[in-house]
Amino acid sequence: MRIANPVADLRDRYRGKSFGEVAVQLAVRNAMVLILLVVIAYFAYRSARFATPENLLVILIAAAPFALIALGQTLVILTGGIDLSVGSIIAVSSMSAAWVAVRNPDQLWLAPVAAIAVGLICGAINGLLVSVANVPPFVATLAMLTAGSGLAYAIGNGAPINGLPSGYGAFANTEVFGITIPVLLMIVGFIVFWFVLQHTTYGLRVYAVGGNSSAASLAGVPTRRMLASVYIISGALAGVSGLMISSRVISGAPTLGQGYELDAIAAVVIGGASLFGGRGTVWGTLLGLLLIQTLNNGLQILVIPAYWQAVIKGALIAAAVGIDVWASRRASR
Amino acid sequence: MTAALQVQHVSKGFAGVPVLRDLTFSVVPGNVVVLAGENGAGKSTLFNLIVGRFAPEEGTITIRGTHLSNPSPRHARELGVALVPQELAPYEDLTVAENIAVGQEPQVGGVLKRREMHRHARELLAEFDVDIDPSRRMRTLSVALTQIVEIVKATSSGAKVLLLDEPTSSIPEAEVERLYAVIRRLRDRGVAMIYTTHRMQEIEAIADRVVVLRDGVLVLDEQAKGLAPSRIVSAMIGRELGTLFPERVEPSDEVVLDVQGLHRKSGAPEVSLQVRAGEIVGLGGLVGAGRSATLAAIFGARRASAGTIRVGDTTLERPRVQDSIAARLAFVPEDRKRDGLVLGRSILDNMTLPHLSDYARLGVLRSGRRRAAAKEGADGMALRYNTLQQLAATLSGGNQQKIVIARWLDRSPAVLLLDEPTRGVDVGARSEIYRIITDLARQGMAVLLSSSDMPELIGLSNRVLVMREEAIQGELTRAQLDAPDAQAQIFHLASGEGTELLATEGTKETR
Numbered sequence: 001m002r003i004a005n006p007v008a009d010l011r012d013r014y015r016g017k018s019f020g021e022v023a024v025q026l027a028v029r030n031a032m033v034l035i036l037l038v039v040i041a042y043f044a045y046r047s048a049r050f051a052t053p054e055n056l057l058v059i060l061i062a063a064a065p066f067a068l069i070a071l072g073q074t075l076v077i078l079t080g081g082i083d084l085s086v087g088s089i090i091a092v093s094s095m096s097a098a099w100v101a102v103r104n105p106d107q108l109w110l111a112p113v114a115a116i117a118v119g120l121i122c123g124a125i126n127g128l129l130v131s132v133a134n135v136p137p138f139v140a141t142l143a144m145l146t147a148g149s150g151l152a153y154a155i156g157n158g159a160p161i162n163g164l165p166s167g168y169g170a171f172a173n174t175e176v177f178g179i180t181i182p183v184l185l186m187i188v189g190f191i192v193f194w195f196v197l198q199h200t201t202y203g204l205r206v207y208a209v210g211g212n213s214s215a216a217s218l219a220g221v222p223t224r225r226m227l228a229s230v231y232i233i234s235g236a237l238a239g240v241s242g243l244m245i246s247s248r249v250i251s252g253a254p255t256l257g258q259g260y261e262l263d264a265i266a267a268v269v270i271g272g273a274s275l276f277g278g279r280g281t282v283w284g285t286l287l288g289l290l291l292i293q294t295l296n297n298g299l300q301i302l303v304i305p306a307y308w309q310a311v312i313k314g315a316l317i318a319a320a321v322g323i324d325v326w327a328s329r330r331a332s333r
Numbered sequence: 334m335t336a337a338l339q340v341q342h343v344s345k346g347f348a349g350v351p352v353l354r355d356l357t358f359s360v361v362p363g364n365v366v367v368l369a370g371e372n373g374a375g376k377s378t379l380f381n382l383i384v385g386r387f388a389p390e391e392g393t394i395t396i397r398g399t400h401l402s403n404p405s406p407r408h409a410r411e412l413g414v415a416l417v418p419q420e421l422a423p424y425e426d427l428t429v430a431e432n433i434a435v436g437q438e439p440q441v442g443g444v445l446k447r448r449e450m451h452r453h454a455r456e457l458l459a460e461f462d463v464d465i466d467p468s469r470r471m472r473t474l475s476v477a478l479t480q481i482v483e484i485v486k487a488t489s490s491g492a493k494v495l496l497l498d499e500p501t502s503s504i505p506e507a508e509v510e511r512l513y514a515v516i517r518r519l520r521d522r523g524v525a526m527i528y529t530t531h532r533m534q535e536i537e538a539i540a541d542r543v544v545v546l547r548d549g550v551l552v553l554d555e556q557a558k559g560l561a562p563s564r565i566v567s568a569m570i571g572r573e574l575g576t577l578f579p580e581r582v583e584p585s586d587e588v589v590l591d592v593q594g595l596h597r598k599s600g601a602p603e604v605s606l607q608v609r610a611g612e613i614v615g616l617g618g619l620v621g622a623g624r625s626a627t628l629a630a631i632f633g634a635r636r637a638s639a640g641t642i643r644v645g646d647t648t649l650e651r652p653r654v655q656d657s658i659a660a661r662l663a664f665v666p667e668d669r670k671r672d673g674l675v676l677g678r679s680i681l682d683n684m685t686l687p688h689l690s691d692y693a694r695l696g697v698l699r700s701g702r703r704r705a706a707a708k709e710g711a712d713g714m715a716l717r718y719n720t721l722q723q724l725a726a727t728l729s730g731g732n733q734q735k736i737v738i739a740r741w742l743d744r745s746p747a748v749l750l751l752d753e754p755t756r757g758v759d760v761g762a763r764s765e766i767y768r769i770i771t772d773l774a775r776q777g778m779a780v781l782l783s784s785s786d787m788p789e790l791i792g793l794s795n796r797v798l799v800m801r802e803e804a805i806q807g808e809l810t811r812a813q814l815d816a817p818d819a820q821a822q823i824f825h826l827a828s829g830e831g832t833e834l835l836a837t838e839g840t841k842e843t844r
Contacts, residue, residue, distance in 0.1 A: 211675035219686040
């Protein structure tokens with residue numbers, strides 16, 4: 001494998017240009033990174049509690065469950081689809097895991113198996129609806145969102161499942177190399193997804209199906225199987241995410257994950273992905289995720305009322321994407 | 334009388350390649366000029382110049398006495414130019430009345446006056462003796478009626494110069510007369526029209542004058558009355574075919590592609606055909622005759638309902654694309670932008686897409702190998718590019734087409750299926766593509782080629798199968814293709830009706 005040499009690339013690209021020109025170009029090309037840094041700097045300036053290692057860990061822990069569904073969402077959006085059901089899948093899988101754990105307190109390993117299996121099944125239903133029945137992704141996953149949410153309530157007869165064995169908290173709270181499992185999964189997840197999309201046959205085919213599914217199909221790419229696979233992966237990751245969230249609070253609740261799909265979609269789109277498919281990167285999703293999570297955390301620390309937090313967050317997301325689009329137009333000129 | 338349109342000494346090129354050279358002609362009001370010429374002769378460039386989309390490099394275009402000095406589509410429209418494109422793009426889900434009104438809606442303070450809009454549409458349609466209910470959805474109209482509505486729309490805003498780009502190419506024979514009626518009525522109202530077509534009998538039916546372009550040069554400009562079709566044809570083709578088409582190869586006896594009883598869908602006739610190693614077999618026929626559908630069914634792009642396809646030693650029943658690729662079939666679709674390329678990805682990615690697993694181990698791409706293969710493919714095709722990372726969207730039509738062909742070659746397929754391989758490709762790239770196709774046949778590949786371009790079909794093929802109504806109607810051997818009436822024969826088989834005129838004239842002239 002040829003390893004790219006970023007330094008050499010930069011040197012070639014900016015050869016013969018003044019330091020000022022290079023700085024402006026780099027800034028324009030990496031507008032979203034700059035925006036994130038500005039937001040971080042602002043919060044750090046406003047609150048001494050923000051820029052601390054402890055708070056960084058808080059941000060990462062909060063980000064982890066979103067990270068997994070945002071990665072799944074990245075795949076789905078790259079194929080030109082959308083997965084609205086991940087929030088509901090989190091709810092169903094957390095309820096299923098809790099339900100299993102309550103009944104098998106001595107065999108807690110069954111809980112993650114249940115959560116992931118439920119996620120896989122929900123994802124597979126989405127995938128079949130989209131790829132075989134040709135239901136538009138928006139409709140198929142909206143149906144799953146609705147049905148999944150109802151199912152989550154049905155599992156506990158409308159109530160949360162509490163009284164779980166204390167070992168149930170181990171999934172989210174065990175530390176490996178000094179970081180908790182969800183954060184570790186997030187880091188590994190980003191690396192794996194980056195590798196898959198950049199360096200594997202599967203990744204390139206995802207881009208091809210999203211960029212032009214007819215051409216991909218005539219080039220022998222099994223487009224239906226590819227489409228089904230991204231929803232299955234997205235569902236499975238939502239299942240893992242559901243386990244992590246319910247393990248952190250050591251209970252199963254049908255309201256867990258509610259509305260998470262929107263933050264996941266927002267992260268992907270802030271990261272520069274096209275909702276028409278074929279364009280987007282894991283790096284972009286990471287930036288989008290960090291921007292949203294930093295805003296959540298920083299606005300919380302500044303003790304801004306929840307409703308104003310939502311208003312500010314919405315406005316800042318729109319502004320950030322606006323600046324990024326403007327900058328990338330400039331860069332491509 | 335002032336000319337409605339005057340084109341004087343106009344030249345235009347792209348990236349240094351001249352497309353139109355020193356073109357001069359004019360059209361008076363109430364005159365229908367048929368503009369004939371092969372694909373790539375410069376007809377669409379001329380249209381684009383007249384509608385102000387391009388600016389001429391040299392020369393002037395004058396519309397009704399006003400010089401189109403600073404060309405823009407808007408300025409041309411204000412002067413009364415309207416274009417009905419070949420690919421119609423109506424608002425399918427709006428009504429006929431709404432389609433006509435868009436852009437000039439009758440309104441009061443932003444509120445649409447629906448009744449007024451319908452009345453206006455009905456009046457306009459009545460003027461042309463067209464009986465269409467203005468409240469019908471556009472989607473429910475036939476192509477011919479859609480065409481007519483587009484023409485009505487174009488002229489309702491007072492167009493005096495109307496450009497019609499192959500208006501009959503996708504209209505069934507029976508409906509063409511309705512279109513003629515509309516055109517004659519416009520002619521009586523003093524509208525000047527330029528009309529492109531490939532059909533000889535249309536010239537007879539509708540043209541006042543005929544202008545022929547060949548490789549960007551005006552080679553014929555005469556009154557239609559008394560003009561022999563054979564003169565038009567020879568003006569269009571004109572050049573030595575030998576310079577464009579490489580020497581053909583003598584095929585071997587070994588049958589490489591054997592299609593038996595290919596049945597596309599219920600009600601459609603069965604298709605059987607054979608192609609031998611080193612042989613180029615042409616598929617001729619009119620648009621909609623089933624050529625593309627047959628190629629797609631052989632490759633499995635659209636699954637056939639029955640049929641056996643043997644490629645070398647492999648026998649496939651109703652293959653899927655993956656099976657066909659594994660059996661070393663390769664397919665170059667008609668519409669490279671829609672079905673061929675992922676335009677937003679690089680040359681590298683597009684070049685290697687069909688055989689990705691060849692350049693991967695355990696699903697991980699090995700970029701060194703992938704680059705080497707892509708580079709070899711690009712160089713073998715004389716592809717003009719800067720880097721392999723360049724997006725496919727940035728290449729010219731000819732270079733894009735080369736990618737769609739080249740990407741199959743590094744596994745040396747046994748059979749190459751080509752659907753309109755030079756559509757929208759300029760003359761230079763076209764001759765390169767012909768050379769490549771012939772070279773591949775020389776290496777023993779079996780080539781099945783569908784084309785609407787007669788010279789291409791005749792110049793490349795060892796034999797030609799002609800299709801009509803989804804069935805193969807007949808075959809022309811090489812000897813028959815060399816005969817002077819080959820085009821007429823093909824046309825006769827393709828249309829299923831008498832083309833005595835063209836046939837007799839053609840033979841007389843050349844003998």
